[in-house]
Amino acid sequence: MLRHCLATALALALALPALAQAAGDATPAHTPTPKELLAKSQPQEWRTPAPDNLIVMQLPQGQVLIELAPDFTPLHAANIRTLVREHYFDGLAVVRVQDNFVTQWGDPEDDDDGNKSKLRPLGTAKAKLPPEYTRPLDPTLPFTALPDGDVYASEVGFSEGFPVGRDATLGQEWLTHCYGMVGVGRDNEPDTGNGSALYVVIGQAPRGLDRNLAVVGRVLKGMEYLSGLPRGTGPLGFYEKPEQRLPIRTVQLASALPPVQRPTIEVLRTDSATFAALIEAKRNRRDDFYRNPAGKIDLCSVNIPVREAAAKP
């Protein structure tokens, strides 16, 4: 038998009777597994990301898909769209991989030698943007709250497919730095981010960054191409030699692709019944492996399922 140390992969969860079933019950009650929950999800529980919010990044190993979150960081989303449309990222590179922290990409010349003349021009994109670290709390946004609390925020949950922190006292909400979330690098001054340097979280969620950086979206597919890279050996995990950098072939918006070439990815709606059931199933695992179900889950341990859309008939 496979000596697996766990069985968390949603798609591989085994169908097993609930631990709570009565001993000797001939037809045991059955707690649905994540796989079963996904299998019986309804078509309307899935959404197709808007093509203007879907970034297609081609790396040598494969395709990375990133969904922008313009309801949280609209000015950054707009600027990134401009950069992408004007082919700013084509031929740039992954320049930094800091273990248990972030992978970052952008202009390799954007280092600290002070020579800005070598930088690739930003075209019609803005060089500076207002911070957008938080946004006013909008009660009309769908919000699926988690019940188990959070170390950093007074309330956490999901809006429109993204992990969110909220503070009713501050009247603010913000995207959180969970694994796979994409943020905008900046210098020390808060208005120096513009989206030309982006990072993705590849380790324990650095939630101390929340409300200090503009989080612009989430990697939906291809995360393994950004996380499974050799760590940089320079300060902050920057690659020290140009040949260590991973070249970016192209970055395009799905909306710029002919419809037949657009990714056919779907994301489970985070305000759906199936998503709520998946959270509950992960809070209280019921299978032969788990002996002490946690009964709890933290924000960044919740997976937001993604799938390839079924081929149209």
Added chain:
Amino acid sequence: MLRHCLATALALALALPALAQAAGDATPAHTPTPKELLAKSQPQEWRTPAPDNLIVMQLPQGQVLIELAPDFTPLHAANIRTLVREHYFDGLAVVRVQDNFVTQWGDPEDDDDGNKSKLRPLGTAKAKLPPEYTRPLDPTLPFTALPDGDVYASEVGFSEGFPVGRDATLGQEWLTHCYGMVGVGRDNEPDTGNGSALYVVIGQAPRGLDRNLAVVGRVLKGMEYLSGLPRGTGPLGFYEKPEQRLPIRTVQLASALPPVQRPTIEVLRTDSATFAALIEAKRNRRDDFYRNPAGKIDLCSVNIPVREAAAKP
């Protein structure tokens, strides 16, 4: 200027005046940075791991050091020492890298084809061990509590260099699945772990595994060699082709090495004043980059510093 998106690396934190300083103060109050805190730490605040608890794993890219935690999982530590002393791991391999979860190593033949005859013999090590998922709470163990709560445990902090969850009602404590923590793979039955298959956490802390698996220690050095690997494409992240596996050259106990060849690593004591000051500095960052210090920290976001010992005169 370097377009860094953050400045969390302890060793690189900049020495900058506290945000709270009075405007115009000619001699501003200065909040020590992590780098400064470490620089003024006292020699007795550092400890050298016991050579019998220090595992030296040689991978093609470099050395991985793992410290065992026999006060928490004594039977597993003893069995792993037996396996290591009898060269069980030499020539085995990293067999699994599941993104945002674990890297696992052991016997490549330990798969689910049911043919146990091909397995490398365990020698004098035991094939089964009692679970050791938790241990009775020991009030005599040093414990540095964190003040900001935890989603999973009623109390969290650090004992003897390891992150720990505690539950006074249960009267139990346990090592937690933070990034870099090492656990023992097992089959479904709780007594089927023996230390011949080990995993290390490489993503968001899968705290739902706490109290369901035996956690045996922590990677002190070389974590990047285990985390920065291509992800496996088979179920649960197993590598599908033998040539994808990363060979393990040797695994030895430091105590089996001649004293001059032993690693000279030191770990900051987690019951030291400097460690407490580092936690506080990370809870409330005071530098030019952070605009909204979190005022909080979660268990698995605390770094436990490690350094090379100074050469003896």
